[in-house]
Structures are given as structure tokens and as C-alpha cells.
Amino acid sequence: MSTPQGYVDVRDSWYYILHPRPAYIIVAEANGKTNFMAASWVMPLSEEPPRIVVALDKESYTAKLIVDSGVFSVNVYTVNERDFVYSAGTISGKDTDKLSLLGAKVSKNPATGIPRIERPRPIGVIESRVYKIYGDVAEDVYLVVGDVVAAYADEKLFNERFGWDLRNTKILLHAAGRGFTTNSYVYVARKLI
Ligand SMILES: Cc1cc2nc3c(=O)[nH]c(=O)nc-3n(C[C@H](O)[C@H](O)[C@H](O)COP(=O)(O)O)c2cc1C
Numbered sequence: 001m002s003t004p005q006g007y008v009d010v011r012d013s014w015y016y017i018l019h020p021r022p023a024y025i026i027v028a029e030a031n032g033k034t035n036f037m038a039a040s041w042v043m044p045l046s047e048e049p050p051r052i053v054v055a056l057d058k059e060s061y062t063a064k065l066i067v068d069s070g071v072f073s074v075n076v077y078t079v080n081e082r083d084f085v086y087s088a089g090t091i092s093g094k095d096t097d098k099l100s101l102l103g104a105k106v107s108k109n110p111a112t113g114i115p116r117i118e119r120p121r122p123i124g125v126i127e128s129r130v131y132k133i134y135g136d137v138a139e140d141v142y143l144v145v146g147d148v149v150a151a152y153a154d155e156k157l158f159n160e161r162f163g164w165d166l167r168n169t170k171i172l173l174h175a176a177g178r179g180f181t182t183n184s185y186v187y188v189a190r191k192l193i
Helices: 011-018 062-071 081-088 099-100
Strands: 024-030 035-041 044-046 049-056 071-076 107-108 114-119 124-134 142-155 173-176 179-181
Touching: 011 173, 024 062, 024 114, 035 049, 035 062, 035 081, 035 099, 035 173, 049 062, 049 071, 049 124, 062 071, 062 124, 062 142, 071 114, 071 142, 081 099, 081 173, 081 179, 114 124
Parallel strands: none
Antiparallel strands: 024 035, 024 071, 044 049, 049 142, 071 124, 107 114, 124 142, 173 179
16 A cells, blocks of 8 residues: 555645646637637747647647647636636537637737737737647646747736736646636745755
8 A cells, every 4th residue: 555644645646736726718810710629738839949748639620720830828817717717628619619609819910920818808919839749748648848939927916027917917826627726825935944
């Protein structure tokens, strides 16, 4: 038995130990088709060069559009958009028009040509061009590594020094299943040494 006393074995949902984590919307467009999906398994990879990684189900339609177009964006939302993000993460655009179904609008940044969501308005966007897609690190997901091409955040909610103003910004975090949460009190860490 590898589970110490006082703990429960959560091997089947081990990744939820690493939640809550932000739930984003990934947008892609190729061959005249536009689509988006929810994604929480997203993280910054490096500052130099600026790179981001996203773990995307090989079966998702959005992943296919990213493979075909080589670009995508990561759109950040507050907890107010939980229904939109949950629905974007539970239906596939493979055989439905998710945009009209959810009343969303996607537009391309004229400067980069990369699609991002216009409605519902994200509070932050990272636009990315694919650097490499690894298809052999897992059976079910592509590890998509992207170069950050543009990044912008709501001027009222973000500043370069502190990042999100967490007193006024309730970032959407996914706990598990239909459960979402957000940031609460702001704790400022003291240096121990
Ligand atoms: C909150 C939330 C987070 C999700 N995170 C991811 C993720 O990080 N990677 C992934 O491949 N799928 C993730 N999903 C599932 C996809 O969003 C889902 O499979 C979606 O229907 C794919 O849509 P598409 O086929 O239209 O691209 C998540 C779903 C939800 C609700």
C-alpha cells in the first residue's frame, strides 16, 4: 500500500491535486473554420525566449486547427464567465458551430493575424505561434509549445509590477467537474531568509 495513513488514494484523479488552476479559452482557426475550447493545463515555459506550453487532447477539434494553422491564443476570464468556459469545455466544435451556439465572437488581431475572442471579452490574451508540437510524449495529448507573439491585459485590472489586481479581479479557476472557484484574500509572502 503506497498511501500513507491519513491520506486517501486518488490515483485515478491525481491531477486534481494540482487544481484549482486557471481555466482559459484556447482559440484557433484554419481552413476557414474557427473554434475554441477550455484548457487548464497551460503554463509559462520560459522567459527567454518567451514560450508557453499547453497540453491538448489529440481528439479535440481546436488541436487539429492549431496543427493546421500553427497559431493559437490563450484567453483569460473571470469567474463571471464560468458557464461559457464550462460549455466551451464540454462540447466539441467538430460537428457544431460553437461560436453561434455560445454567442461568442472571434476576431483576428490585425497586427499578428492571430485569432482571439472578442465576445465575451477576455481580461487578458496571449497570442502564440507554434514552436513545436510533441505528439509522442503522451498517448492522448499533444504538448504544444508556442512562442509568445503578443500579450495584453485589461488596463484597469493589471499592472506590470503586481500582475492582476487580485482585490478587483476574480480569476476563473477550475477545481473539478462543474466546480469552479476564484482567488480570495491577497496574502503577501515575507522572505524567510
Ligand atoms: C475547465 C475545463 C478545463 C479543460 N482543460 C483542458 C485542457 O487543459 N486540455 C484539454 O485537452 N482539454 C481540456 N478540457 C476539455 C476540452 O475543453 C474539451 O474536450 C472540448 O470539448 C474540446 O473542444 P473542441 O473539440 O471543440 O476543440 C477542459 C474542459 C474544461 C471544462
